Amino acid sequence: DGGITQSPKYLFRKEGQNVTLSCEQNLNHDAMYWYRQDPGQGLRLIYYSQIVNDFQKGDIAEGYSVSREKKESFPLTVTSAQKNPTAFYLCASSPGAVSNQPQHFGDGTRLSIL
């Protein structure tokens, strides 16, 4: 089945540690996105990528980094500079260049601080 796979489902970070969240899609989508979701809030865009080797900051990029070396993969690193990383992280993808197509989401990674 085509879809988006996020791993791990749960992740714990120690103070001062960087952690990387994995996102893989087999939908052959050009565009990929990372969102942060806090309790009772909507989705806030961290980074997005329109094409391989290119990405742009979203609304809350500080303390995060990404890479897009392969079409199917868009890992997110939560750095030690992100002082409040506890949240639910969602990865999404869409066909990309053609606008007005829905985004498809993975099942998320819940990150907590030890």
Next chain:
Amino acid sequence: GENVEQHPSTLSVQEGDSAVIKCTYSDSASNYFPWYKQELGKGPQLIIDIRSNVGEKKDQRIAVTLNKTAKHFSLHITETQPEDSAVYFCAATIQYNFNKFYFGSGTKLNVKP
């Protein structure tokens, strides 16, 4: 930029009743409006969408209406069932803005058996 507001934040209905969730948007250039359902511990799933050249769209018990003049769109769920209980998000995209979505803050729907 675009701003999407969603109401109510929580909604409790009796099984079999209808539920309505409303969203407003600020940028008249927005022309695509999807609705997502998010169950606990899962990612949002697309349930219905509407484009600006259409005023209403139905899919079984779910319908979406769009009023471009007033810049608001609504999700209607009829004959609600306990499995409809979830968080629902509306979203809007600005035309030619490379599929960048602006999400509402979500509505937690509780359908009481």
